[in-house]
Amino acid sequence: MDIIVCIKRVPQTAEAKVEIESSGKDIVKDRLTFDINESDTYALEEAVLLKEKFGGTITVISLGCSDADDTLRIALAKGADTAIRIKAEDFDELDGYKTAQLLSAVIKDIHFDVIFTGCIATDDAYSQIGATLAELLGIPHATLVTNIEVIDSISHVHRELEGGLQEHIEIFLPALFTIQTGINVPRYASLIAIKRAAGKEIKLVGQNEISKDQLLLNTQIEELFIPPVAKQVKIITGSPGEVSEELAGIIREKGLI
Amino acid sequence: MNFDLTNDQKMLQREVRNFAETELAPVAPQIDVSGEFPWDNIKKMAKLGLLGIIVPEKYGGSEFDFVSLAVAIEEISRICASTGVIVAVNNSLVSYPILQFGTEEQKEKYLPPLCSGDKLGAMGITEPNAGSDVAAMESTAKLEGNHYILNGTKRFITNGGEAGIFIVFAYTNKDLKHKGISAFIVERDTAGFSLGKHEDLMGIRATANCELIFEDAKIPKENLLGKESDGFKICMNTLDVSRIDIGAQAVGIAQGALEEAIKYSKERKAFGQIISNFEMIQGMLAEMATQIHAARLLVYYAGYCKDKGIPPRFSKEAAMSKYFAANMAVDVTRKAVQIYGGYGYTKDYVVERLYRDAKILELYEGTAEIHKIVIARELLK
């Protein structure tokens, strides 16, 4: 089974302060740490599990600047065989659609049975690249996948719906799946695997290989801004004892328990 | 000149950091209180190859260099000092001397279980009456037929309570003074070998620190490490290497303390503003960062000397890095507690633990005084 995994290196913003850069269209990145996007780690692990079961190869692809090489190498250490970086620096402004077009331009020349992506990237939060890519490649897809079993080139897939409900669907391969977190337990790369991966070449694809002329942007960021506060929170300060007493007072006053 | 880590070192750093933050962080405060040995995590680390970082692949190791070893120990210690020590001991105090001085048979027999975590390593030098003064040790080993008969007590042995493979030093010829010391590989189930007092330590509390008691313990002759009377040389050579690790532990612990202190100083308010606005707090943070950076460079450089095979310089560099870094870690963690104020003196905050964990660095594997002697000896040659 030949598998392609699309991964992305993203700023880790969940617990960091995010500031807007002077252009108003991007964030200040120099104090943020970057790492592989969370659901992409699950996508990669799912690929490794499938490869362990059926054999075959894993190709990881990332659209990014040279820093993304580190992310690709970690993926190689975790079980990918080949890594390709699409040089983001060659392609100016990006959105989800353009990203999918670039990925498709590379993938159309590679043999694959399955493509995995994460179900959402935590930076731009589109949740659209997987389904767009599948459409561009002319293959079926399923998003928010929480379980996959492949029997005779038919995949039995569980998708996560709302309210704890899931659906079971059948999809013919080749197909694309966007992977939800929690589907597996991603592994760490062993030191030996790291050593082997460190020397591996990362194939670069840039404007010489992909013509920029036909690439389209659907959208552009006009401006970033801090979300308006939905509700004015009252921050209670003091020692744990003091804040607890105040909270208990509020709970009693409002008759909440 | 190049100060960058290589690709594989960067990846190792990233992966070990990830592992430490995910797997070690939740357990670290708990084992500090209970003193429970973190076997679960040790087994996981064995799978990643962290127990045999410098051991060649053919013996089950990962075959990285000493700079990489330092990077790994630093990342582990940044989150859990106890785990950092356990891994460091297995790598440089036990696997390294076997690799360096062992016979092919010894390497094939003992390195694979040390790397796989099936058996953990510990080293016995220190005795109740012999710490820095190694030559004052009282343990003896007498050859009788095919066995050495080992007698004596070893004290403050990291991993002692949980290890399966020990390197133990004892006199085979007391007349030769320190040149009469020999080194032995001792297995846990050796008849006449028992565990003594389990130490209740101030810091690094989950390291199974234990007394080893040998009463006519029968050590097979082939378990002599190196030749008879090689013990002192093996000991000094091993401690040189191990000093890189201690330095790396120091850098890791201090880095953890600095990060906590920065976070806290940006949240804690006093006199109507966050305390990081105060210049005296800023001064402390700047000092801490500079101290850590200096120590890290010393430690990596010592590892570099070892990797490049620059022996005389290496001995001095290793001593410098351990002496400086240990001192630095105690001072940096003390400052971290100071920034936290009264809260830093409570068990609610991690800096209290880091301060206790740091203190051991100034005590084990050579006091500052011993290191200064090593350095001065090189200077005055």
Next chain:
Amino acid sequence: MSEIFMLIEHRQDAIRDISYEMMTCGRALAEKLNTKLTAVFLGYDADKLVESIRNQAHRIMVVDNEVFKEFNAESYQIALAEIIKKENPLLTLIGHTAFGMDLCPALGTQLGIPFTTDCLDVEIIDGKLIATRQMYDGKLNAKIRFRENPSYLVSLRTGCFPVRDSNIEAEIVNIESPVSAEPDYRKFVEYIEAAIGDVDITKADVVVGVGRGIKKKENLALVEDFASTIGGVVACSRPIVDAEWLPKDRQVGSSGKTVKPKLYITLGISGAFQHVVGMKNSGTIIAINKDPNAPIFNEADYGIVDDLFRVLPAFKNSILEMKSK
């Protein structure tokens, strides 16, 4: 002026809330542009459901065929593409739900029209479409403009358009289905209901929600203890279920349950949209989190910026003291 279209989302014989939200949004846009809102209903045996939303749109296009009984992105896409190509609406709205995530990007790509996903708001200013999206773990919003085109497609986030009453009488237009069977390559098999656990978090008056900040499974005992002191139940955000520390039926949020207790206390929850959508209508929300910038503080009534493990023991004591009085 061309129209605003929206796709009705339904499942298991019920119209989903997002449909009403989209129709509220769509009517407002239509009114501003002096045009009409068309709801597109793909379904089976649809009369009753169609009738139930008749007051919500100016026109309802109904494609009634067994193939649309359950959602299937592929057959829905074929039908919708036909309709949009023919009608050429200015804007089509789809829900950014499990349903819409499968459908919207593929549909937009097939049609070659500019689209984007997960919008909190859409406006048409001087004939140009502007959408608001959220980025970077909900810490920033972005205003987005589109490549100019006669027709656009966006998916809307749930919970962003408070549903308003409407009293229009929709014209019903029945359309022949362009598809008659599910494609071979994608078939719906069945729904899998969540396992029913011992606690129903949707019925509790007090819910204590825990997130990543809990650090490790063992700490749940502390939270359970606190919850029982305060007379509540323990719920959680997604990462806790991913780590298998709590069962799926304790998860609050878009892929879990929606709760509306009198009191919701969050412990170490950052406040990702996916969680907030399931609890923001709680009576009173108290949030405890170390990160002063955590988005949860935008939803809470009361906030404590501190380590939850420092606050929890004291909080428990204060509750005990209060109860003893």
